[in-house]
Amino acid sequence: MSSERKPASALTLAIHAGSRLPESSAVPITPAVHTAAVSWFDSADALDAALDGKDFVYTRIRGENSVLLEEAVAALEGAEAAAVFGSGMAALRSVFDAQGLAPGDRVVLPADGYGATRALFKRLAEQQRVELHALKMSEPSATERITALRPRLVLAESMTNPLLAVPDLPAIARAAHSVGAVLVVDGTFTSPVLQQTLSQGADLALHSTTKWINGHSDATGGVVSGTRARVDPLRAARVLEGALLGPFESWLTLRGLRTLPVRMAAHSAHALHVARRLREHPRISRVLYPGLPDHPDHATARTLLKGGFGGMVAFEIAGAGRQESFRFLEALELCRPAPSLGDVTTLVMHAASASARRLTPEERAAAGIGEALIRVSVGLEDPDDIADDLLQAVGRS
């Protein structure tokens, strides 16, 4: 009889050695990436509680890195809680599904918004047999239409893509709430730093974190914030549907978020400078930037945005069709022709063939998105270098 253990085999050692950190009160200045999909407990009671979501045990139920990101986003939104998702689209889908819509119910969404959102909502509306109504939320008639339609769900975008219209959210919220609708605001274009949409009447504030919040285009993600009562059901659905954000993506997004306030201030200053310089070019027929006094929604933007007007600028090359717009993209030397936004690099896109690609030609025309429209996500390069590059490429288009 021996209580001595036999020397462990390399097979066992290779798996069990080095699996627990020594006791320590050190707090790492940046969190670790918790790659473990599952954890174990010395106590079976602790495991039991963890399976109820009270501790970390399985990433799909609750992940360390996603919890940290949720805490940071909720803090920036001034929200009780936030839930992260594998993408902005997954977040939008979750919010739509959470409404428990019945056949014949109505959903309102922006006519001039993100094309993929429109395509997703069309698909969900067909599946759930609900009616979809597209409105230009920045037009004064939008509030009357909402009251008349009596929808269950209203989606607005804080700044539309790509025309940069800024709807009067408090007015839209009053209209939506007067008929008992839930107002979801996709604030991807402004970020929670420039606009806290929950304080302006939104019931849920949604973002594609892939854009400004991450800021470096190295992780896809989405987030929804609001009261605990509204966010908890989204989390519960996420546990079952599996639309989670992985630990690496959560970690990268949180690292990007650390500099979001300073980046948004700089992106806004650079964008204003670039917009002013674009206006001076004779071949540029229209420049859209909410920070310019001649933008149709400048007054609304001044009231609702704090600390800047964002990094997005749109403009039209006089008389350009798709061919000339494509030639402009190819003539860029510094700015990158890429269909996204919110990066430290300046990203330039032809709206009709990229973000509005999923719209029908009629929907594009109704939204006012022509072949000459170019969208710029102004980066952190020297703003004069950005403007010089855009202007030389316009000259060669």
Ligand SMILES: *Cc1c(COP(=O)(O)O)cnc(C)c1O
């Ligand atoms: C990109 C984007 C989305 C979708 O987000 P993904 O992270 O790409 O899924 C939704 N809304 C707006 C306004 C966007 O720009």
